[in-house]
Amino acid sequence: xxxxxxxxxxxxxxxxxxxxxxxxxxxxxxxxxxxxxxxxxxxxxxxxxxxxxxxxxxxxxxxxxxxxxxxxxxxxxxxxxxxxxxxxxxxxxxxxxxxxxxxxxxxxxxxxxxxxxxxxxxxxxxxxxxxxxxxxxxxxxxxxxxxxxxxxxxxxxxxxxxxxxxxxxxxxxxxxxxxxxxxxxxxxxxxxxxxxxxxxxxxxxxxxxxxxxxxxxxxxxxxxxxxxx
Numbered sequence: 220x221x222x223x224x225x226x227x228x229x230x231x232x233x234x235x236x237x238x239x240x241x242x243x244x245x246x247x248x249x250x251x252x253x254x255x256x257x258x259x260x261x262x263x264x265x266x267x268x269x270x271x272x273x274x275x276x277x278x279x280x281x282x283x284x285x286x287x288x289x290x291x292x293x294x295x296x297x298x299x300x301x302x303x304x305x306x307x308x309x310x311x312x313x314x315x316x317x318x319x320x321x322x323x324x325x326x327x328x329x330x331x332x333x334x335x336x337x338x339x340x341x342x343x344x345x346x347x348x349x350x351x352x353x354x355x356x357x358x359x360x361x362x363x364x365x366x367x368x369x370x371x372x373x374x375x376x377x378x379x380x381x382x383x384x385x386x387x388x389x390x391x392x393x394x395x396x397x398x399x400x401x402x403x404x405x406x407x408x409x410x411x412x413x414x415x416x417x418x419x420x421x422x423x424x425x426x427x428x429x430x431x432x433x434x435x436x437x438x439x440x441x442x443x444x445x446x447x448x
Contacts, residue, residue, distance in 0.1 A: 220428050221414060224253070226421035229264075236271035240264040242405075242423060256425055257401045257447035258377050261337035264421060266330055272323030278314035282338040282375050284364065285310040285322070286443075288407065290331035296320035300349050308353040309363060311373040315345035334407070334443075338364075340376040359392070360384050363443075380446040386411075386436045394432040394444070401447045402426040409440030418442075 230241035230248030241248045242262040243255050260281070267290075275295070285292070287306050294302045294310065297319040304310055312320065324331035350373055354361050364381035368374040375381070386392060396402060404413060404424040411418055412435045418424060426432070 220426070221416060222425040222427075223416060223418075224423040224425065226419070226423075229421075236268045238266040240421070255339070256403050256445075258339045258341075258379060259336070259403055259445055259447060260339050261335065262403075262405060262423070263335040265333050265335060267324045267333070268330060269324055269326050269328055272331075273321055275319050275321045277317060277319050278312075279317045280340060280343045281314045282340050282377060283312045283314060284336040284338070284373075284381070285312075286334040286336070286407075288332040288334065290329050290333075291325055292331060292333065293323045293325040294320065296347075296349060298347055298349055302349075302351060304351045305353075307356075308351055309373070310351045311349070311364070311375075313340070313345060313348045313376060315340075315343075315347040318347040334405075338375060338377050338379065341378060342376045345376065354383065356385060358385055358387065358390075360394075360444075378448055382444045382446070383407075383441065384444060385441050386434070386439070388436060388438055390434075390436045392434045394434070396426065396429050396431060398428050398430050402429075402432075403445040403447065404432070405443045405445070407441040407443060409442075410437040411435060411440045411442070412437070 232239045291305050361383045362370045362372040364375040365372045406422050408420050
């Protein structure tokens with residue numbers, strides 16, 4: 220079963236300093252048909268204006284992954300971290316027993332473009348943690364999240380995996396699935412066809428009870444594939 224989530228059908232908020240697109244209900248955007256998908260709670264695509272950002276605020280018991288697509292983030296948190304990370308880098312934070320953090324665009328000229336992803340954990344009250352990493356570009360799959368931090372991936376406190384896929388123009392590929400699992404395919408950039416469904420930048424596809432994805436790229440493409448319960 221395939222269910223398309225088009226980019227232009229997502230929730231949208233324009234705060235001036237921030238333009239945000241919500242795949243699932245978030246803040247003032249509520250849609251009872253899009254509350255979450257399995258343990259995937261949030262996918263926000265954010266555009267943050269120069270010198271602006273999210274002030275210090277709290278989280279608890281959530282796995283928070285940030286992927287910078289363009290620009291740079293200046294991060295501070297109550298664990299004592301003060302970091303910057305650039306386009307192409309991922310940041311993982313387990314809010315656990317409670318953490319405060321801020322995320323700002325330090326540039327005076329460039330817009331910050333990022334994906335913020337929240338995953339509901341299977342362990343609560345853990346000691347908060349922080350990590351960041353840039354994974355090497357390569358054709359095919361790169362493991363970003365896994366329960367046991369396999370193959371250099373970040374550990375995630377949930378029975379799920381996240382893969383980043385990158386392909387060139389006019390490539391074909393197959394991805395085997397397990398029919399009892401649920402999958403969310405989020406296009407980061409480019410265009411492709413998945414099991415006959417055309418997808419473009421920021422489109423998504425919810426996949427259930429399937430055993431195979433057949434891909435045909437129309438351009439250079441990058442997408443995230445969440446393997447969920």
